[in-house]
Amino acid sequence: MKDVRVNNPLSLGTISYAANNVEGLIVKDKNGSTSYLRNSPSIEMRVTHVNGKKYHMYFDTVIIENNILKGARSRFIQGLNREISMDSIAKIEVQDGGKKFKYQN
Structure with a gap:
């Protein structure tokens, strides 16, 4: 994990959080074509359980630890995280949610 800052599109200032070091993903679209998706603070992840329930989180906050997928559900409320068993x-x-988050230097 690394500490990052992103712009706050709702007001002035920045938002700080710990992000993973993943640079990007090779993804497959609904037609089966593969492409490279570069990681950014606007990439969202939707996880579907075997029972059909769906959960959302920001991809750059996701880690796997002891067979548990962990990630943040919000940029604005720190500590609002989700933990899901890989089983x-x-x-x-994953998709680019189109939100105007950008990493700050």
């Missing part, structure tokens, strides 16, 4: 996951989808 209960049926599908993981």
Whole structure:
């Protein structure tokens, strides 16, 4: 993990949090074509449980620790995290949510 800052699109200032070091992902679209998706603070992840329930988190906060997927659900409320057992996951989808978050130097 590394400490990062992103702009706060709702007001002035920045938001700080710990992000993973993943540079990007090779992803497959619904037609089966693969492409490279560069990691950014606007990449969102949707996890579907085997029971069909869906959960969202920001991809750059996601880590796997002891067979548990952990990630942040909000940029604005620190500590609002989700933990999901890898055994209960049926599908993981990622997308650029189009939010105006950008890493700050």
